Amino acid sequence: MQTSSPAEATAASQLRERPAIPDRFKWNLSHIFPDWDAWQRTYEILDKKITEYAALEGTLALGPDKLLTALLLADEIGRLEYLVWYFATLKYDEDQRDNDINAKRQQVQILVAKGGQATAWFNPELLRIPLATVQQWMAENADLAVYRFAIEELYRQQEHVLDAKGEHLLSLASRFSTSPNESYAALSTADVKHPTIRLSTGADVTVTYGQYRAILATNRNQADRAAAFKALHGLFAGNINTYASLYNAVLQRDWFHAQARGYSSTLQAALHGNNIPEAVVTNLLETTKAGTGPLRRYHRLRKKVLGLDSYHVYDTTIPLVEFDRKYSYEDTLGWLPESFAVLGPDYTGYLNEAISGGWIDVYESPGKRSGAYSAPVYSVHPYMLLNHNDTLDAAFTLAHEMGHSMHTVLSHAHQPFVYAGYTIFVAEVPSTLAEALFLRHMLSRATDERERSGLLQHAIDGIVSTFYTQVMFADYELQAHRLVEEGKPVTAEALGEIYFGLLKAYHGDAYDYDDLGRATWARIPHFYSTPYYVYQYATCFASSAQLMKQITEGSPADRQDAIDRYLTLLKSGGSDHPMTQLQKAGVDLGKPETVRAVVDQLDALVTQLEKEIA
Numbered sequence: 001m002q003t004s005s006p007a008e009a010t011a012a013s014q015l016r017e018r019p020a021i022p023d024r025f026k027w028n029l030s031h032i033f034p035d036w037d038a039w040q041r042t043y044e045i046l047d048k049k050i051t052e053y054a055a056l057e058g059t060l061a062l063g064p065d066k067l068l069t070a071l072l073l074a075d076e077i078g079r080l081e082y083l084v085w086y087f088a089t090l091k092y093d094e095d096q097r098d099n100d101i102n103a104k105r106q107q108v109q110i111l112v113a114k115g116g117q118a119t120a121w122f123n124p125e126l127l128r129i130p131l132a133t134v135q136q137w138m139a140e141n142a143d144l145a146v147y148r149f150a151i152e153e154l155y156r157q158q159e160h161v162l163d164a165k166g167e168h169l170l171s172l173a174s175r176f177s178t179s180p181n182e183s184y185a186a187l188s189t190a191d192v193k194h195p196t197i198r199l200s201t202g203a204d205v206t207v208t209y210g211q212y213r214a215i216l217a218t219n220r221n222q223a224d225r226a227a228a229f230k231a232l233h234g235l236f237a238g239n240i241n242t243y244a245s246l247y248n249a250v251l252q253r254d255w256f257h258a259q260a261r262g263y264s265s266t267l268q269a270a271l272h273g274n275n276i277p278e279a280v281v282t283n284l285l286e287t288t289k290a291g292t293g294p295l296r297r298y299h300r301l302r303k304k305v306l307g308l309d310s311y312h313v314y315d316t317t318i319p320l321v322e323f324d325r326k327y328s329y330e331d332t333l334g335w336l337p338e339s340f341a342v343l344g345p346d347y348t349g350y351l352n353e354a355i356s357g358g359w360i361d362v363y364e365s366p367g368k369r370s371g372a373y374s375a376p377v378y379s380v381h382p383y384m385l386l387n388h389n390d391t392l393d394a395a396f397t398l399a400h401e402m403g404h405s406m407h408t409v410l411s412h413a414h415q416p417f418v419y420a421g422y423t424i425f426v427a428e429v430p431s432t433l434a435e436a437l438f439l440r441h442m443l444s445r446a447t448d449e450r451e452r453s454g455l456l457q458h459a460i461d462g463i464v465s466t467f468y469t470q471v472m473f474a475d476y477e478l479q480a481h482r483l484v485e486e487g488k489p490v491t492a493e494a495l496g497e498i499y500f501g502l503l504k505a506y507h508g509d510a511y512d513y514d515d516l517g518r519a520t521w522a523r524i525p526h527f528y529s530t531p532y533y534v535y536q537y538a539t540c541f542a543s544s545a546q547l548m549k550q551i552t553e554g555s556p557a558d559r560q561d562a563i564d565r566y567l568t569l570l571k572s573g574g575s576d577h578p579m580t581q582l583q584k585a586g587v588d589l590g591k592p593e594t595v596r597a598v599v600d601q602l603d604a605l606v607t608q609l610e611k612e613i614a
């Protein structure tokens, strides 16, 4: 996950053209293909293999050998798709103004869609064979047994699939189920008239979403921040009944699909895919709500340090200390081996390979894709895209993406293709753990108290935004969905009441409340686009906090055991249900202590910050 800070964007005039950037700061895509000719040849092989696959239709029932042939060919197609897709995509991200490369990228999309159609027969055909028969085949054939988890998953997912008539009806209904989200986007983006406010300096500012975040993060005048908050939330409050009606459509749609597929609740429907027990979510919500003490202490400290008489939601992101130290890419890279040394030679070996060259595209240049990511190119290595601008955020982004890449490389090295990818439910564990280890190292080497305060605040803000806020959002979604499940009316007032109640339950007397805060829920895009999604950021964060505790505290033998279990998790890719994978690593998300690890982590950081600031 990436947080955006528009105030830190590098001025376009300072940008170097890509050829002017030395090669050691660019990724080397010749590790995938030496040139476009080689790419084209593989593209054609892939096309041929897709045609071969289509010809296997109707053969599965003939026995284990035929099933294995289809599975192996599907893997080969998938592996080649990674290569041709990422070569074109990564090239495109170097300069998105290049139309020829964009055309090649779209060419791959068309071929991948063809691949999807050519393989669509497989699942229904396999599912017509009784599971017991397939299990018998796997017991007798070791090569086929590799696919056991994937095959059994397919049968498990089948439990909530309807007959052909029912599925057809649902597919017809799915054509309008994206409509509430599209209407939300139109109302809040395309049709929105952003208001203009006059700042205390006399300057007029149009309050777009980016400007709003920038004012809250950089403007030291509270009245300016208040004006921006009122202007932006006034937009939502002004259309609040329309937003409530759109959100009601989201809730009704989710409940319709859940009931149609035989789930007892919308939450159960949302969790079935990854086989997550509902107790994981209820434990997360309850334990977090009971652990808001350090959150409130942090906000009270902010109020005091900022010298404010009253403290509002729009006062929560302005930095406590002004601190403008630069973190160059090379310095940051140099700190990583020490930061991660505790994880042992298996991990740092791959890390040194990643650092030595060709994996990372460092600097911004005209046309380059914004943000940061780690791309898993199976059978080559991960590539990382950065837009490093020497800020503290950029330094942590490098640590974060490196965490993803080490997960990928360990998973690819130890898993067959079918399990090389991992779910979102575990994906943000290694990245946030890498950030925590990096923070620990940075705090140990910082001699300047301003830098230490800046580091602590960065870490605390990360916990507030990726944990507390996301859990509060998840709580809101669950309560809102329960309104429709219990047949209660969904009105702007009811939704505002849920949100306002949560805001107060989390922040108590640490906040002064504005009535406009009731409209905040209407602004959150995830509520409309991907219901029941954000809680996964929080469960990843809790898992990583618990692992961090186990890796860095206790006896040396216990710590070593924890490290071994953690590396096993990274090496396990997507070979099991995520809850089982985490349990093997020593993390039980059904238990309050796992969630309390985050509360304890925040408590320790706030205590440290209180000391530094005193």
Ligand SMILES: [Zn+2]
Residues within 6 Å of the ligand: 001, 002, 400, 404, 428, 431
């Ligand atoms: Zn991430």
